[in-house]
Amino acid sequence: MKKAIFTTALLFAIIGIAFAQTGVKKRRPLPFEFGRVVINNYSEASHIAPVVFDHWLHRAKFTCRLCHVDIGFGMKAGATDIKARDNINGYYCGTCHNGTRVFGDTSVFSSCKEGSGKMNATCNRCHSLGKNVTRKYDFREFVKGWPRERLGNGVDWEKAEDRELIIPYDYIEGVSIKREKLIVQQDFKIAPKVEGMPDIIFSHDKHTFWNGCELCHPEIFTGIKKGLTKYSMVDLYEGKYCGVCHINVAFPLLDCQRCHTEKVQ
Amino acid sequence: MKNFSRFTLLSLLFLYLFFGNCIVGNFSSVYAQDDWKQEYSSVCAKTQNAMILTPEELKSYIDRCDKLLALINELEGEQAATEKKVYTKRVKMCRELYQFALEYKEHK
Numbered sequence: 047m048k049k050a051i052f053t054t055a056l057l058f059a060i061i062g063i064a065f066a067q068t069g070v071k072k073r074r075p076l077p078f079e080f081g082r083v084v085i086n087n088y089s090e091a092s093h094i095a096p097v098v099f100d101h102w103l104h105r106a107k108f109t110c111r112l113c114h115v116d117i118g119f120g121m122k123a124g125a126t127d128i129k130a131r132d133n134i135n136g137y138y139c140g141t142c143h144n145g146t147r148v149f150g151d152t153s154v155f156s157s158c159k160e161g162s163g164k165m166n167a168t169c170n171r172c173h174s175l176g177k178n179v180t181r182k183y184d185f186r187e188f189v190k191g192w193p194r195e196r197l198g199n200g201v202d203w204e205k206a207e208d209r210e211l212i213i214p215y216d217y218i219e220g221v222s223i224k225r226e227k228l229i230v231q232q233d234f235k236i237a238p239k240v241e242g243m244p245d246i247i248f249s250h251d252k253h254t255f256w257n258g259c260e261l262c263h264p265e266i267f268t269g270i271k272k273g274l275t276k277y278s279m280v281d282l283y284e285g286k287y288c289g290v291c292h293i294n295v296a297f298p299l300l301d302c303q304r305c306h307t308e309k310v311q
Numbered sequence: 312m313k314n315f316s317r318f319t320l321l322s323l324l325f326l327y328l329f330f331g332n333c334i335v336g337n338f339s340s341v342y343a344q345d346d347w348k349q350e351y352s353s354v355c356a357k358t359q360n361a362m363i364l365t366p367e368e369l370k371s372y373i374d375r376c377d378k379l380l381a382l383i384n385e386l387e388g389e390q391a392a393t394e395k396k397v398y399t400k401r402v403k404m405c406r407e408l409y410q411f412a413l414e415y416k417e418h419k
Contacts, residue, residue, distance in 0.1 A: 115404060118397045127396070135393045223352045228359040260358050260404040264411040270418055 077200035078102065078185035081295040083123045084175055088130075094165065096175040101295045102199050103183055106206075107149065109216045110291075111258040116222045117141050121265075121290055130158040139172070141221055149215060198297045204252065214256075228254055234272060235308060245308035266290050347382045351398060354379060355405040361412040369413040376406035 075082065081101030089096040104113065113119050117138060120126040126138065133140030142149075145156030155168055170179050193205035206212050216222070231254075236246040253262065266287060269275030275287075282289035282299055292299050354375045357364060364372070383398050 115401070118400045129393075132393045132396070135390045137393050137397050223356045225356055225359045229363060231362065258359065259361060260408040264407050265404070268411075270411060270415040 077198070080199045080298075081105070083294075085123060085126075085128065086175075087124055087127055089173060094169075095173040095177055097172045098174045099172070100181075100185075102185065102201070103188070105203065105214070105295070106188070106212045107214060109214045109258075110256045110295075111261055112214075112216055112218065112222065114261050115258055116218065121261075133158040134160050141218065147218075195297060195301070197301050203297075207255070228258065230254055236273075238306065239278065244303075244306040246305045247307050248305075347379060347386075350375070350379055350382075351402060355401065358405055358408050361408050362415070364409075364412065366413055366416050369409045369416070372409045373406055373413065376402050376409065380406070 078100070083099045083101065084096050085099060086096035114121060118126070119138065128138045132138050133143070136144055139157045141147075142154045143157035144154070147154045155171065157172065158169075165173065170177060171182075189199070189201050192211055193202040193209070194200060195202040203212070207214070217224075231250040233247060233249045233251065236248055238244075238246065264270075267275065277287045279299070281287055282292070285293055288305075289299065297304055354372055357368075357372060361369070379402050380399060383395055383402065386394055
Protein backbone atom coordinates (compact mmCIF):
# COMPACT_ATOMS: atom_id res chain seq x y z
CA MET A 47 0.00 0.00 0.00
CA LYS A 48 2.78 2.37 1.02
CA LYS A 49 4.59 1.56 -2.20
CA ALA A 50 1.49 2.43 -4.26
CA ILE A 51 1.08 5.81 -2.51
CA PHE A 52 4.76 6.58 -2.99
CA THR A 53 4.61 5.66 -6.71
CA THR A 54 1.49 7.80 -7.26
CA ALA A 55 3.04 10.77 -5.45
CA LEU A 56 6.23 10.40 -7.47
CA LEU A 57 4.23 10.26 -10.69
CA PHE A 58 2.33 13.44 -9.79
CA ALA A 59 5.59 15.18 -8.88
CA ILE A 60 7.18 14.25 -12.24
CA ILE A 61 4.10 15.37 -14.19
CA GLY A 62 4.04 18.62 -12.20
CA ILE A 63 7.68 19.38 -12.89
CA ALA A 64 7.28 18.50 -16.59
CA PHE A 65 4.34 20.89 -17.01
CA ALA A 66 6.00 23.62 -14.97
CA GLN A 67 9.06 23.57 -17.23
CA THR A 68 7.12 23.41 -20.47
CA GLY A 69 4.78 26.33 -19.78
CA VAL A 70 2.44 27.58 -22.48
CA LYS A 71 3.85 28.40 -25.86
CA LYS A 72 2.76 31.80 -27.12
CA ARG A 73 1.12 31.68 -30.53
CA ARG A 74 2.94 33.68 -33.15
CA PRO A 75 0.58 36.28 -34.64
CA LEU A 76 -0.60 35.83 -38.21
CA PRO A 77 0.65 38.44 -40.72
CA PHE A 78 -2.52 40.55 -40.49
CA GLU A 79 -2.46 40.35 -36.68
CA PHE A 80 1.14 41.48 -36.28
CA GLY A 81 1.23 44.96 -34.73
CA ARG A 82 -2.34 44.72 -33.50
CA VAL A 83 -3.02 46.74 -30.36
CA VAL A 84 -6.05 46.44 -28.11
CA ILE A 85 -6.96 49.66 -26.32
CA ASN A 86 -9.13 49.12 -23.28
CA ASN A 87 -8.57 51.95 -20.82
CA TYR A 88 -12.25 52.74 -20.40
CA SER A 89 -14.16 50.69 -23.01
CA GLU A 90 -15.18 47.62 -21.03
CA ALA A 91 -15.86 49.72 -17.95
CA SER A 92 -18.34 51.63 -20.15
CA HIS A 93 -19.82 48.36 -21.48
CA ILE A 94 -18.30 48.95 -24.94
CA ALA A 95 -16.04 46.54 -26.82
CA PRO A 96 -12.34 47.52 -26.62
CA VAL A 97 -10.71 49.17 -29.64
CA VAL A 98 -8.70 46.99 -32.02
CA PHE A 99 -6.03 49.02 -33.76
CA ASP A 100 -4.15 47.56 -36.72
CA HIS A 101 -0.70 49.05 -37.20
CA TRP A 102 -0.29 47.70 -40.77
CA LEU A 103 -2.93 49.97 -42.27
CA HIS A 104 -1.78 53.09 -40.47
CA ARG A 105 1.93 52.54 -41.02
CA ALA A 106 1.28 52.14 -44.75
CA LYS A 107 -0.15 55.66 -44.81
CA PHE A 108 1.66 57.60 -42.06
CA THR A 109 5.10 57.72 -40.48
CA CYS A 110 5.51 56.50 -36.89
CA ARG A 111 6.65 60.03 -35.98
CA LEU A 112 3.42 61.63 -37.13
CA CYS A 113 1.28 59.58 -34.74
CA HIS A 114 3.69 59.07 -31.85
CA VAL A 115 5.16 62.59 -31.78
CA ASP A 116 2.79 65.06 -33.46
CA ILE A 117 -0.44 63.41 -32.34
CA GLY A 118 1.07 62.13 -29.10
CA PHE A 119 0.24 58.43 -28.92
CA GLY A 120 2.35 56.54 -26.37
CA MET A 121 4.56 53.64 -27.33
CA LYS A 122 2.77 51.08 -25.17
CA ALA A 123 -0.85 49.97 -25.47
CA GLY A 124 -2.98 51.77 -22.92
CA ALA A 125 -0.26 54.28 -22.03
CA THR A 126 -1.96 57.20 -23.77
CA ASP A 127 -5.09 57.17 -21.61
CA ILE A 128 -7.38 58.06 -24.52
CA LYS A 129 -10.90 59.09 -23.62
CA ALA A 130 -13.88 59.57 -25.95
CA ARG A 131 -13.83 63.24 -24.93
CA ASP A 132 -10.26 63.57 -26.29
CA ASN A 133 -11.41 62.24 -29.67
CA ILE A 134 -14.44 64.52 -29.70
CA ASN A 135 -12.13 67.47 -28.94
CA GLY A 136 -10.13 66.57 -32.05
CA TYR A 137 -7.11 64.93 -30.46
CA TYR A 138 -5.61 61.42 -30.69
CA CYS A 139 -7.81 59.29 -33.02
CA GLY A 140 -10.05 62.34 -33.45
CA THR A 141 -7.18 64.27 -35.05
CA CYS A 142 -7.86 62.46 -38.33
CA HIS A 143 -11.04 60.53 -37.59
CA ASN A 144 -13.23 63.63 -37.48
CA GLY A 145 -15.33 63.08 -40.59
CA THR A 146 -13.71 65.97 -42.46
CA ARG A 147 -10.05 65.02 -42.80
CA VAL A 148 -9.12 63.82 -46.29
CA PHE A 149 -5.93 61.99 -47.30
CA GLY A 150 -5.52 61.59 -51.05
CA ASP A 151 -8.95 60.51 -52.25
CA THR A 152 -9.97 58.99 -48.91
CA SER A 153 -12.21 60.77 -46.46
CA VAL A 154 -11.51 59.53 -42.94
CA PHE A 155 -14.56 58.34 -41.01
CA SER A 156 -15.45 60.05 -37.77
CA SER A 157 -14.59 58.54 -34.38
CA CYS A 158 -16.57 59.06 -31.17
CA LYS A 159 -19.30 61.66 -31.61
CA GLU A 160 -20.87 63.82 -28.98
CA GLY A 161 -24.20 62.66 -27.61
CA SER A 162 -24.47 59.67 -29.93
CA GLY A 163 -25.19 57.46 -26.91
CA LYS A 164 -25.83 54.21 -28.73
CA MET A 165 -23.27 52.11 -30.54
CA ASN A 166 -23.61 52.04 -34.31
CA ALA A 167 -21.76 50.55 -37.28
CA THR A 168 -19.21 53.38 -37.27
CA CYS A 169 -18.41 52.82 -33.57
CA ASN A 170 -17.93 49.12 -34.30
CA ARG A 171 -15.21 49.88 -36.85
CA CYS A 172 -12.88 50.58 -33.95
CA HIS A 173 -14.63 49.12 -30.90
CA SER A 174 -14.49 45.69 -32.45
CA LEU A 175 -12.84 43.23 -30.06
CA GLY A 176 -14.79 39.97 -30.09
CA LYS A 177 -17.08 41.20 -32.87
CA ASN A 178 -17.27 39.93 -36.40
CA VAL A 179 -16.64 43.23 -38.14
CA THR A 180 -15.87 43.41 -41.86
CA ARG A 181 -13.00 45.83 -42.34
CA LYS A 182 -12.92 48.31 -45.18
CA TYR A 183 -9.41 47.20 -46.12
CA ASP A 184 -8.60 43.54 -46.52
CA PHE A 185 -5.00 42.86 -45.50
CA ARG A 186 -4.21 40.34 -48.26
CA GLU A 187 -5.65 42.58 -50.97
CA PHE A 188 -3.94 45.64 -49.52
CA VAL A 189 -0.42 44.17 -49.55
CA LYS A 190 -0.81 42.16 -52.76
CA GLY A 191 2.33 42.41 -54.91
CA TRP A 192 4.37 44.15 -52.22
CA PRO A 193 7.89 42.92 -51.35
CA ARG A 194 7.66 39.95 -49.05
CA GLU A 195 9.33 39.27 -45.72
CA ARG A 196 9.45 36.05 -43.71
CA LEU A 197 8.18 37.38 -40.39
CA GLY A 198 6.00 40.11 -38.93
CA ASN A 199 3.38 41.30 -41.38
CA GLY A 200 5.10 39.31 -44.13
CA VAL A 201 5.80 42.67 -45.83
CA ASP A 202 9.23 44.23 -46.29
CA TRP A 203 8.16 47.76 -45.37
CA GLU A 204 11.61 49.15 -46.04
CA LYS A 205 11.59 47.92 -49.64
CA ALA A 206 7.97 49.00 -50.06
CA GLU A 207 9.01 52.50 -49.07
CA ASP A 208 12.12 52.40 -51.30
CA ARG A 209 9.95 51.42 -54.28
CA GLU A 210 7.43 54.12 -53.38
CA LEU A 211 4.64 51.57 -53.01
CA ILE A 212 3.93 53.48 -49.84
CA ILE A 213 4.51 57.21 -49.42
CA PRO A 214 3.64 57.84 -45.77
CA TYR A 215 2.37 61.26 -44.71
CA ASP A 216 4.65 63.01 -42.22
CA TYR A 217 2.71 66.25 -41.89
CA ILE A 218 -0.88 67.13 -40.99
CA GLU A 219 -2.03 70.70 -41.41
CA GLY A 220 -2.97 72.27 -38.09
CA VAL A 221 -1.29 69.52 -36.09
CA SER A 222 2.30 69.12 -37.24
CA ILE A 223 4.91 71.85 -37.04
CA LYS A 224 6.65 72.96 -40.22
CA ARG A 225 10.19 71.81 -39.64
CA GLU A 226 13.39 72.21 -41.59
CA LYS A 227 14.74 69.18 -43.39
CA LEU A 228 16.34 66.73 -41.01
CA ILE A 229 20.10 66.60 -40.91
CA VAL A 230 20.71 62.86 -40.76
CA GLN A 231 23.33 61.59 -38.34
CA GLN A 232 25.87 59.06 -39.60
CA ASP A 233 25.25 55.31 -39.57
CA PHE A 234 27.34 53.39 -37.06
CA LYS A 235 28.45 49.89 -36.20
CA ILE A 236 27.58 48.00 -33.01
CA ALA A 237 29.75 45.02 -32.08
CA PRO A 238 27.74 42.11 -30.65
CA LYS A 239 28.85 40.31 -27.49
CA VAL A 240 28.76 36.87 -29.10
CA GLU A 241 31.88 36.00 -31.06
CA GLY A 242 31.27 35.11 -34.69
CA MET A 243 27.99 37.02 -34.84
CA PRO A 244 28.05 39.65 -37.61
CA ASP A 245 28.21 43.32 -36.52
CA ILE A 246 25.05 45.39 -36.46
CA ILE A 247 24.94 48.33 -38.84
CA PHE A 248 22.57 50.88 -37.42
CA SER A 249 21.14 53.18 -40.06
CA HIS A 250 20.13 56.59 -38.76
CA ASP A 251 18.86 57.39 -42.25
CA LYS A 252 16.31 54.58 -42.29
CA HIS A 253 15.19 55.17 -38.72
CA THR A 254 14.86 58.96 -38.90
CA PHE A 255 12.71 58.71 -42.05
CA TRP A 256 10.04 56.97 -39.96
CA ASN A 257 10.74 58.31 -36.48
CA GLY A 258 12.44 61.69 -36.51
CA CYS A 259 14.69 62.25 -33.48
CA GLU A 260 12.55 62.69 -30.40
CA LEU A 261 10.71 59.40 -30.70
CA CYS A 262 13.91 57.50 -29.84
CA HIS A 263 15.99 60.08 -27.94
CA PRO A 264 16.16 60.16 -25.03
CA GLU A 265 13.10 58.12 -24.05
CA ILE A 266 14.25 54.83 -25.62
CA PHE A 267 17.96 55.41 -26.10
CA THR A 268 19.17 57.49 -23.18
CA GLY A 269 22.93 57.22 -23.72
CA ILE A 270 24.63 60.33 -25.06
CA LYS A 271 27.77 58.51 -26.11
CA LYS A 272 27.96 55.59 -28.53
CA GLY A 273 28.57 52.31 -26.72
CA LEU A 274 27.85 53.78 -23.29
CA THR A 275 24.48 52.08 -22.92
CA LYS A 276 25.02 48.33 -22.74
CA TYR A 277 22.12 46.10 -23.64
CA SER A 278 21.65 42.47 -24.53
CA MET A 279 19.17 40.50 -26.60
CA VAL A 280 17.41 39.65 -23.33
CA ASP A 281 16.74 43.37 -22.79
CA LEU A 282 15.42 43.68 -26.33
CA TYR A 283 13.08 40.71 -25.88
CA GLU A 284 11.83 42.38 -22.70
CA GLY A 285 10.69 45.28 -24.87
CA LYS A 286 13.50 47.69 -24.12
CA TYR A 287 15.69 49.63 -26.58
CA CYS A 288 15.24 48.22 -30.14
CA GLY A 289 12.62 45.89 -28.65
CA VAL A 290 10.21 48.81 -28.12
CA CYS A 291 9.38 48.65 -31.84
CA HIS A 292 11.08 45.47 -33.08
CA ILE A 293 8.85 43.06 -31.20
CA ASN A 294 5.36 44.15 -32.02
CA VAL A 295 5.38 46.50 -35.01
CA ALA A 296 8.66 46.77 -36.94
CA PHE A 297 10.24 43.56 -38.27
CA PRO A 298 10.67 41.20 -35.30
CA LEU A 299 13.90 40.38 -33.48
CA LEU A 300 13.83 36.79 -34.79
CA ASP A 301 14.87 38.20 -38.17
CA CYS A 302 18.54 38.28 -37.08
CA GLN A 303 20.16 39.13 -40.42
CA ARG A 304 18.13 42.31 -40.85
CA CYS A 305 20.31 43.95 -38.16
CA HIS A 306 23.40 41.74 -38.00
CA THR A 307 24.41 42.63 -41.52
CA GLU A 308 28.17 43.17 -41.46
CA LYS A 309 30.17 40.26 -42.91
CA VAL A 310 32.23 38.28 -40.40
CA GLN A 311 35.97 38.61 -41.11
CA MET B 312 -39.25 108.14 -46.56
CA LYS B 313 -36.31 110.22 -45.36
CA ASN B 314 -37.04 109.26 -41.75
CA PHE B 315 -37.22 105.60 -42.74
CA SER B 316 -33.77 105.79 -44.43
CA ARG B 317 -32.29 107.52 -41.37
CA PHE B 318 -33.81 104.88 -39.10
CA THR B 319 -32.44 102.06 -41.25
CA LEU B 320 -28.98 103.62 -41.36
CA LEU B 321 -28.93 104.21 -37.61
CA SER B 322 -30.13 100.64 -36.98
CA LEU B 323 -27.42 99.22 -39.22
CA LEU B 324 -24.80 101.37 -37.49
CA PHE B 325 -26.03 100.19 -34.10
CA LEU B 326 -25.99 96.55 -35.22
CA TYR B 327 -22.48 96.91 -36.64
CA LEU B 328 -21.13 98.55 -33.51
CA PHE B 329 -22.81 96.09 -31.15
CA PHE B 330 -22.33 92.75 -32.90
CA GLY B 331 -19.16 93.73 -34.72
CA ASN B 332 -17.53 94.54 -31.41
CA CYS B 333 -18.67 91.25 -29.93
CA ILE B 334 -17.26 89.28 -32.87
CA VAL B 335 -13.94 91.14 -32.83
CA GLY B 336 -13.82 90.73 -29.07
CA ASN B 337 -14.36 86.98 -29.34
CA PHE B 338 -11.75 86.56 -32.04
CA SER B 339 -9.15 88.45 -30.07
CA SER B 340 -9.76 86.44 -26.90
CA VAL B 341 -9.52 83.11 -28.76
CA TYR B 342 -6.40 84.38 -30.48
CA ALA B 343 -4.88 85.39 -27.14
CA GLN B 344 -5.62 81.95 -25.71
CA ASP B 345 -3.79 80.35 -28.62
CA ASP B 346 -0.60 82.36 -28.16
CA TRP B 347 0.89 79.40 -26.33
CA LYS B 348 0.29 77.23 -29.38
CA GLN B 349 2.33 79.64 -31.49
CA GLU B 350 5.10 79.46 -28.90
CA TYR B 351 4.84 75.65 -29.05
CA SER B 352 5.16 75.69 -32.85
CA SER B 353 8.17 77.97 -32.58
CA VAL B 354 10.01 76.23 -29.75
CA CYS B 355 9.54 72.67 -31.03
CA ALA B 356 10.31 73.49 -34.66
CA LYS B 357 14.05 72.90 -34.24
CA THR B 358 14.07 69.31 -33.04
CA GLN B 359 15.20 68.08 -36.45
CA ASN B 360 18.33 70.18 -36.11
CA ALA B 361 18.93 69.79 -32.38
CA MET B 362 22.39 68.34 -32.97
CA ILE B 363 23.64 71.42 -34.84
CA LEU B 364 22.36 73.98 -32.35
CA THR B 365 24.91 75.61 -30.04
CA PRO B 366 24.77 74.90 -26.28
CA GLU B 367 23.50 78.47 -25.72
CA GLU B 368 20.70 77.98 -28.24
CA LEU B 369 19.79 74.63 -26.69
CA LYS B 370 19.70 76.17 -23.20
CA SER B 371 17.44 78.92 -24.49
CA TYR B 372 15.06 76.37 -26.05
CA ILE B 373 15.01 74.31 -22.83
CA ASP B 374 14.17 77.43 -20.87
CA ARG B 375 11.36 78.30 -23.30
CA CYS B 376 10.01 74.72 -23.01
CA ASP B 377 9.91 75.02 -19.20
CA LYS B 378 8.00 78.31 -19.42
CA LEU B 379 5.62 76.80 -21.95
CA LEU B 380 4.98 73.75 -19.75
CA ALA B 381 4.06 76.06 -16.87
CA LEU B 382 1.65 77.92 -19.19
CA ILE B 383 0.05 74.68 -20.39
CA ASN B 384 -0.37 73.53 -16.82
CA GLU B 385 -2.47 76.63 -16.11
CA LEU B 386 -4.86 76.13 -19.04
CA GLU B 387 -8.53 76.36 -18.26
CA GLY B 388 -11.68 75.74 -20.23
CA GLU B 389 -13.63 72.98 -21.91
CA GLN B 390 -10.69 71.43 -23.74
CA ALA B 391 -8.10 72.07 -21.03
CA ALA B 392 -7.85 68.49 -19.77
CA THR B 393 -7.17 67.12 -23.26
CA GLU B 394 -4.86 69.96 -24.28
CA LYS B 395 -2.83 69.63 -21.09
CA LYS B 396 -2.38 65.90 -21.67
CA VAL B 397 -1.47 66.19 -25.36
CA TYR B 398 0.75 69.25 -25.29
CA THR B 399 2.55 68.44 -22.05
CA LYS B 400 3.75 65.22 -23.67
CA ARG B 401 4.68 66.96 -26.92
CA VAL B 402 6.62 69.77 -25.22
CA LYS B 403 8.35 67.33 -22.87
CA MET B 404 9.55 65.34 -25.89
CA CYS B 405 11.09 68.49 -27.39
CA ARG B 406 12.59 69.57 -24.09
CA GLU B 407 14.14 66.18 -23.43
CA LEU B 408 15.63 66.02 -26.92
CA TYR B 409 17.20 69.48 -26.49
CA GLN B 410 18.52 68.39 -23.08
CA PHE B 411 19.90 65.21 -24.66
CA ALA B 412 21.65 67.21 -27.40
CA LEU B 413 23.02 69.66 -24.82
CA GLU B 414 24.46 66.87 -22.68
CA TYR B 415 25.96 65.27 -25.78
CA LYS B 416 27.69 68.53 -26.70
CA GLU B 417 28.91 69.21 -23.17
CA HIS B 418 30.41 65.72 -22.86
CA LYS B 419 31.98 65.72 -26.30
